[in-house]
Amino acid sequence: MSMQLDFSGKRVLVTGSTKGIGRGAAEGFHELGAMVAINGRTPESVARAIDEMGGGERLIAAPGDLSRVSVIHDVVPKAIDALGGLDILVNNAGRGDERLIDDIDAEHWEAVLALNLKGAFFTIQTALPALKQSKGSVVNVASMLGVMGAPAGLIVYSATKGAMVQMTRMMALELARDGVRVNNLCPGWIDTPMIEHDNELAGGDALYKYIDEDCPLGRIGKVDETTGAILYLSSANAGYTTGSTLVADGGISSGR
Amino acid sequence: MDFTGKRILVTGSTMGIGLGAAEMFHAAGASVAINGRNAATVGETVEELGGERLVAAPGDIGSIEGCRNVVETAIAGLGGLDCLVNNAGICDLARVMEVSEEHWDKMMAVNLRSAMFCSKFALKELRKSKGNIVHIASISGLVGGPSDSHVYAITKGGMINMTRTMALELAGDGVRVNCLCPGYIDTPLIQAENEATGGQVYDFVKKSAPLGRIGEVRECASSILYFASDGAGYVTGAILSNDGGCAAKASWGGANHEDGELISNAYTTIPRTD
Numbered sequence: 439m440s441m442q443l444d445f446s447g448k449r450v451l452v453t454g455s456t457k458g459i460g461r462g463a464a465e466g467f468h469e470l471g472a473m474v475a476i477n478g479r480t481p482e483s484v485a486r487a488i489d490e491m492g493g494g495e496r497l498i499a500a501p502g503d504l505s506r507v508s509v510i511h512d513v514v515p516k517a518i519d520a521l522g523g524l525d526i527l528v529n530n531a532g533r534g535d536e537r538l539i540d541d542i543d544a545e546h547w548e549a550v551l552a553l554n555l556k557g558a559f560f561t562i563q564t565a566l567p568a569l570k571q572s573k574g575s576v577v578n579v580a581s582m583l584g585v586m587g588a589p590a591g592l593i594v595y596s597a598t599k600g601a602m603v604q605m606t607r608m609m610a611l612e613l614a615r616d617g618v619r620v621n622n623l624c625p626g627w628i629d630t631p632m633i634e635h636d637n638e639l640a641g642g643d644a645l646y647k648y649i650d651e652d653c654p655l656g657r658i659g660k661v662d663e664t665t666g667a668i669l670y671l672s673s674a675n676a677g678y679t680t681g682s683t684l685v686a687d688g689g690i691s692s693g694r
Numbered sequence: 695m696d697f698t699g700k701r702i703l704v705t706g707s708t709m710g711i712g713l714g715a716a717e718m719f720h721a722a723g724a725s726v727a728i729n730g731r732n733a734a735t736v737g738e739t740v741e742e743l744g745g746e747r748l749v750a751a752p753g754d755i756g757s758i759e760g761c762r763n764v765v766e767t768a769i770a771g772l773g774g775l776d777c778l779v780n781n782a783g784i785c786d787l788a789r790v791m792e793v794s795e796e797h798w799d800k801m802m803a804v805n806l807r808s809a810m811f812c813s814k815f816a817l818k819e820l821r822k823s824k825g826n827i828v829h830i831a832s833i834s835g836l837v838g839g840p841s842d843s844h845v846y847a848i849t850k851g852g853m854i855n856m857t858r859t860m861a862l863e864l865a866g867d868g869v870r871v872n873c874l875c876p877g878y879i880d881t882p883l884i885q886a887e888n889e890a891t892g893g894q895v896y897d898f899v900k901k902s903a904p905l906g907r908i909g910e911v912r913e914c915a916s917s918i919l920y921f922a923s924d925g926a927g928y929v930t931g932a933i934l935s936n937d938g939g940c941a942a943k944a945s946w947g948g949a950n951h952e953d954g955e956l957i958s959n960a961y962t963t964i965p966r967t968d
Contacts, residue, residue: 566790566791590863595859597852597853
């Protein structure tokens with residue numbers, strides 16, 4: 439067998455792909471020959487990402503806020519039409535705002551659930567006819583906080599990610615006989631603009647230092663490393679892998 | 695276990711596992727607040743349990759305001775709170791393509807959001823009493839299975855991991871948070887389903903649960919009392935299965951193999967359950 443990854447002719451939708459982990463995955467698929475639909479909340483951010491990736495026919499703009507089901511029902515079919523079908527869906531859009539339990543209100547709960555969990559579910563549901571046709575695959579980007587707890591401030595986030603891990607198992611079983619695979623990637627601390635921003639807020643590289651101490655591998659993860667995992671799970675090499683939860687967290691969820 | 699003087703709220707406690715837990719807490723000396731959507735049913739339950747050391751806290755925890763009202767009524771009636779059992783939940787069925795936004799929102803609100811907000815509204819008292827929270831999830835939150843209860847399983851998976859983060863966030867307050875994952879339990883709902891199918895449910899469970907039988911409500915109740923007791927004082931963020939061994943074999947649908955049979959034979963004789 440060939441371990442060489444080649445996505446020539448594959449049609450891919452990555453949600454939340456203007457920056458961070460989603461952007462990395464979109465670039466990875468694109469470099470390996472795929473046609474990729476780029477999604478972000480605003481048309482401007484999507485256009486900029488496509489421009490930075492060099493433009494061309496194999497990049498499709500699919501802007502829209504996927505925390506609203508009506509937007510999903512508009513954006514996802516359009517993206518699939520433009521791609522001419524769908525082989526790979528990466529559900530990556532998500533938010534991780536911190537809030538202590540006493541400050542969690544209805545608005546916060548609904549906003550985090552809407553994007554991280556409900557958006558992912560209805561994106562898959564909307565894309566399902568196309569995925570059944572292609573015998574495609576889905577990668578849900580959850581988090582190490584889908585398999586372990588966080589010290590404070592992330593109760594709602596971790597509930598959505600734990601639910602996503604279980605959603606992946608359920609979907610994998612329901613869709614197995616259709617030949618559609620569904621897997622989970624659970625990233626740990628990854629060097630994205632989001633973490634860079636948090637580190638700046640903390641001051642004195644406090645967050646980066648904490649990560650280096652906390653993580654068994656002794657360092658923050660690189661976007662290239664989550665990209666590698668997403669491309670692997672989406673490839674024929676992972677053809678027998680479904681319902682699985684792959685952690686890319688430098689060993690944190692194994693225990694420290 | 696002695697719960698004399700302890701004040702307990704069990705949501706969804708007019709029937710099934712919730713009622714079993716409420717009865718057992720009450721018999722062990724606790725004051726217990728009973729909750730259900732229907733005030734008359736709550737009244738009947740309070741009466742059946744004997745009236746004393748019982749508080750009626752009817753209300754629908756499907757809305758956030760409902761959660762607040764139920765918890766505040768319970769705390770006012772009990773004079774504080776030592777343990778909150780988030781048990782109320784529903785299991786409407788739908789496969790992936792049948793899931794409507796309405797179905798999704800209802801399941802999330804009743805099964806997951808209610809546990810979050812009842813906990814939040816109970817916290818002030820739980821911090822005072824150094825009390826604890828028990829979430830009732832399900833085996834379907836731990837392993838995948840027959841897909842009709844798709845969104846139910848998603849809510850329970852969320853609840854399991856919410857237990858971990860809530861336990862860590864509240865550890866500094868001395869409030870413990872744990873989670874029970876029941877499998878097939880002999881509740882009125884299951885009994886009705888069993889009767890409606892001419893005994894098929896019990897037959898199915900007998901074949902699929904490694905212990906070869908359905909679980910008793912009192913077995914779940916005693917797990918809940920254990921979590922709530924001082925004996926579990928060092929237990930927080932724990933996920934306990936009470937499922938006759940189903941989680942261990944990662945299946946709440948597949949058949950057991952016969953006693954003494956080699957596993958290679960067993961697998962060739964298990965009928966497919968497509």
